[in-house]
Amino acid sequence: GGNSSSDSDDSKATGEAAEEASSNVAAGDAEYKIRASIGLNSEHPQYKGLLKFKEIVEAETDGAIAVETYHSGQLGDDRTAMEALQLGSQEVTVPSTAPVANFIPEYAVFDIPFLFPNEQVADAVLDGKVGTKLLEMLDEQNLVGLAYWENGFRDMSNSKHPIESIADFDGLKIRTMENDLHLAAFRELGANPTPMAFTELFTALQQGTVDGQENPLSTIYLEGFHEVQDYVSDTHHIYTPFVFLVSKPFFDGLPAEYQEIVRSAAVEAGQYQREINREANEEYKQGLIDEGVEFTEMSEEAIAEMRDAVKPVVEEFSEKIGKELVDEIYQAVEDAQ
Ligand code: TK8
Structure with a gap:
C-alpha cells in the first residue's frame, strides 16, 4: 500500500499472493518486488536491457512493481538463478538458452552449430512458431518464458595460439557452457572441453585451468577476457539466444493487468537489447585489437571444415531433441531467408 497513485490502488492485487509478495518488500511503496538477475556485468547490453525492463515496468505500474536489478551473477x-525461479525465491533471470537444455532437452535445438546464418534469421525463428513453442515448454518447469533476447554468435578465445583451422583445436582445454551438445561438438573438433558456470570462467582462464573459452565478442571485450587471452577467432560457431524467464509462482500471483505489462516490457526491452547488442560489435572487435589481441578472421574453408566435423554430433543430438523439432527449425530457418 501507500502507493503514490492511490486512486488506482483498488485495482491492484489483493489476496494472498499480493500479501506474500508485498511482505518481501522491506521499504518503499511497491506492492510487488521483482529481483532480476543476469550473469554478465553492468557494461554489457544485457544489463542495459534489464534496466530498460525496470524502467518500463515501474513506469507502467506507477511503481506498484519495483524491479531490483543484479548483474555479474551476484545472485x-x-x-x-533458474532454480531460484522454480522455487519462487527469485522472480526474473535472463540466462543463455544452452543451460536450459539441462531442464528441457528440446532447448538444445538452439545449440546446433551454424544453424542461423545471421541475426535477422535468428529473430524470425525465435519470434516465430518454433521460438514460441519452446517458450511454452517452460511451463512444465515452473517457469514462464516471455521473450528471447540476444547473447549472440560465439567466437573463440584462447591463450595458446591463433585458431585458423580445425587442427588448431587439437588438445586445447576449452571451457564450455553446461550443455552436452557443446561438449560433444568441441570433442569432435579435437579440443579437450570442460563444462563450467560463467561465474567461474575468468578465474579459470587466469589460472590456466583452461586455455580458452567461447563467447560473443561483447562478452570477451566487456568482461576483460583479453587480459588473460591473447587470441580471438571469429568462428561464429553457435548463436546463443538469451531467454527472459519469470518465476511461474510469482507470475501466476500477479493481476492480469500486471502480467501483461511485464510481458510486453520483456519484449520491448528485448528489442532494445538486441539493437544495442548488434550496434557495438565492430567496436568490441576494434577494442580487442587495441588491447593487443591477435584477431583471426576465419576463412570460409575453415568454417566449412568445422561444420562438416560436427555433423555426427548434430545427428546424435537430433534423436535427443526430437527429429521433428530439428526438421521444423531447419524449415523455419529456410523460410526466413
Ligand atoms: C551469462 C551466461 C553467458 C554465456 C556463458 O550468465 O555462460 O558463456 O554465454 O553469457 O549466459
Whole structure:
C-alpha cells in the first residue's frame, strides 16, 4: 500500500499472493518486488536491457512493481538463478538458452552449430512458431518464458595460439557452457572441453585451468577476457539466444493487468537489447585489437571444415531433441531467408 497513485490502488492485487509478495518488500511503496538477475556485468547490453525492463515496468505500474536489478551473477549463475525461479525465491533471470537444455532437452535445438546464418534469421525463428513453442515448454518447469533476447554468435578465445583451422583445436582445454551438445561438438573438433558456470570462467582462464573459452565478442571485450587471452577467432560457431524467464509462482500471483505489462516490457526491452547488442560489435572487435589481441578472421574453408566435423554430433543430438523439432527449425530457418 501507500502507493503514490492511490486512486488506482483498488485495482491492484489483493489476496494472498499480493500479501506474500508485498511482505518481501522491506521499504518503499511497491506492492510487488521483482529481483532480476543476469550473469554478465553492468557494461554489457544485457544489463542495459534489464534496466530498460525496470524502467518500463515501474513506469507502467506507477511503481506498484519495483524491479531490483543484479548483474555479474551476484545472485548466482544461470542454473542457480533458474532454480531460484522454480522455487519462487527469485522472480526474473535472463540466462543463455544452452543451460536450459539441462531442464528441457528440446532447448538444445538452439545449440546446433551454424544453424542461423545471421541475426535477422535468428529473430524470425525465435519470434516465430518454433521460438514460441519452446517458450511454452517452460511451463512444465515452473517457469514462464516471455521473450528471447540476444547473447549472440560465439567466437573463440584462447591463450595458446591463433585458431585458423580445425587442427588448431587439437588438445586445447576449452571451457564450455553446461550443455552436452557443446561438449560433444568441441570433442569432435579435437579440443579437450570442460563444462563450467560463467561465474567461474575468468578465474579459470587466469589460472590456466583452461586455455580458452567461447563467447560473443561483447562478452570477451566487456568482461576483460583479453587480459588473460591473447587470441580471438571469429568462428561464429553457435548463436546463443538469451531467454527472459519469470518465476511461474510469482507470475501466476500477479493481476492480469500486471502480467501483461511485464510481458510486453520483456519484449520491448528485448528489442532494445538486441539493437544495442548488434550496434557495438565492430567496436568490441576494434577494442580487442587495441588491447593487443591477435584477431583471426576465419576463412570460409575453415568454417566449412568445422561444420562438416560436427555433423555426427548434430545427428546424435537430433534423436535427443526430437527429429521433428530439428526438421521444423531447419524449415523455419529456410523460410526466413
Ligand atoms: C551469462 C551466461 C553467458 C554465456 C556463458 O550468465 O555462460 O558463456 O554465454 O553469457 O549466459
